[in-house]
Amino acid sequence: MTLIKEKLTVEAQAIEAKKAGKQLSLLSTEDKDNALYVLAETLELKFETILKANEVDLQAGRDKGFDEAYMDRLALSKERIFDFADGLRQVAQQEDPTGKILSNRTLDNGLNVVKVSVPLGVIGMIYEARPNVTADATGLALKSGNAIILKGGSSAINSNKAIVNVMKSALSKTKIPMEAVQFIDSTDREVSQQLFTMKEHIDVLIPRGGASLINAVVNNATVPVLETGVGNCHLYIDSAADTEKALSILVNAKTDRPAVCNAIETVIIHQEWLAKHKEALINILTANSITVHGDESALAVIPNAIPASEDDWANEYLSLNIAMKVVNHVDEAIGHIEQYGTKHSEAIITENQETANHFMKLVDASALYHNASTRFTDGGALGFGAEIGISTQKLHARGPMGLPALTTVKYIMTGNGQVR
DSSP: OHHHHHHHHHHHHHHHHHHHHHHHTTSOHHHHHHHHHHHHHHHHHTHHHHHHHHHHHHHHHHHHTOOHHHHHHHOOOHHHHHHHHHHHHHHHHSOOOSSOEEEEEEOTTSOEEEEEEEEOOEEEEEESSOHHHHHHHHHHHHHTTOEEEEEOOGGGHHHHHHHHHHHHHHHTTSSSOGGGEEEOOOOOHHHHHHGGGOTTTOSEEEEESSHHHHHHHHHHOSSOBOOBOOOOEEEEEOTTOOHHHHHHHHHHHHHSSTTSTTSEEEEEEEHHHHHHHHHHHHHHHHHTTOEEEEOHHHHTTSTTOEEOOHHHHHOOOOSSEEEEEEESSHHHHHHHHHHHOOSSEEEEEOSOHHHHHHHHHHOOOSEEEESSOGGGOSTTTTTSSOOSOEEOSSSSOOEEOOGGGGEEEEEEEEOSSOOO
């Protein structure tokens, strides 16, 4: 009986979201921006309330023995809360992606055809252990004129409830209806799966989390899915790589925040570069406590390296572990990435522009880097204010998804009695 009641509640929330989305689409850019500033200010004022709720989730995580990477994604701090509040302000400062005239032409028969950007409608956001997503996704949805239904993981249930409650109290002081933000607080999986098939109320689903969550949504949803992907990201150090750049980027891309999807998980090294710079490489790996899982060539050079298994090449470690492969040519590196990459972010370090161009043309990924860290695959870092996820698919949106990714188009035709 409780499950049936929860399912009815979820459907009622979706209906409310759809109605609120219609009201939201009528608001001006100024109305939406003002609301985001109020949201940001209120989140900062109420940070202690959010941190208290987060501590409950963290303690539950400790009791369940969650690993370090998972706990890092789950943890909030005053600084992190203020960061996603700043992200909302940055979103407010972005150009409104809706109502833009993308094309305007008049046919030979006098019919005027205008292509305009419009909101998607209702977004269903399904995510794990990332309380910041609650604020980021809400800000992006509201600015782009969309209502949003949030379904966070059970491990962050208290944190997410607190953030949503703060945001709803803030929205009550704005022109955006509170019903435009819905939060499903049930942890029952059957209730969650109901979202997958609510085509009459939800326009798109965006899953954000591990491979099992993403695959569950993609494989079971009848609602269209904007697929985000896991990050088995690679760094290729070419024979013509600058040593200082290579080592600096390696350390940043692996250790700056190992538990995020744009951290590298495999380093591929040209044997000529490795032969010349092995001591510097060993020193930097040791200094940063990076554990290497290597192929035979890497094992012969790196002390205390662990033999890499087939699973290591596909592993998203989310920790200070890294797989290491040694190659003789850039095409070997490209082939390895083709086999094991997740089309997220890939980087090459080289001073040879021809090699860099070759890599950029042949590697299939949503973000490619030449002589820069993969850590820039992030909506905030790229100036989007925030991101709703990083798409590794090719249709509708790819890469960090900011405001434009949350719109579609509408054709508006104006005539003077034309018939066909």
